[in-house]
Amino acid sequence: MRDFDFNAAEAVIERIADMAEAIGEQHGVSAMEIAGALVSYLAEHPRDIEPCLKFGVFELPQDWLHMGCLTWTAQNGKIVRPEDARRAAMIKRMEKGDHPHA
16 A cells, blocks of 8 residues: 555545535535535546545535446435446437537
């Protein structure tokens, strides 16, 4: 294991927990799920860590919740892989004629 700054890690986790709690309260959802979504997104997009931690989730893309790397449990109990969900959403948009790069 490489050297690790546990004080910095503690500060990052506290910041993510604070942001998740605030978002959860505002939107009536679980802070634990929001924290997981933040970690999922930031793991996939590490360049966004600094602006997110400094200024909050408003520095992230509007659809950041769907752009992570970790799986989640759908309402039907199935495990969803993010790349499969993104692909399905893109196909749905294309079928409606809403091309993302047009």
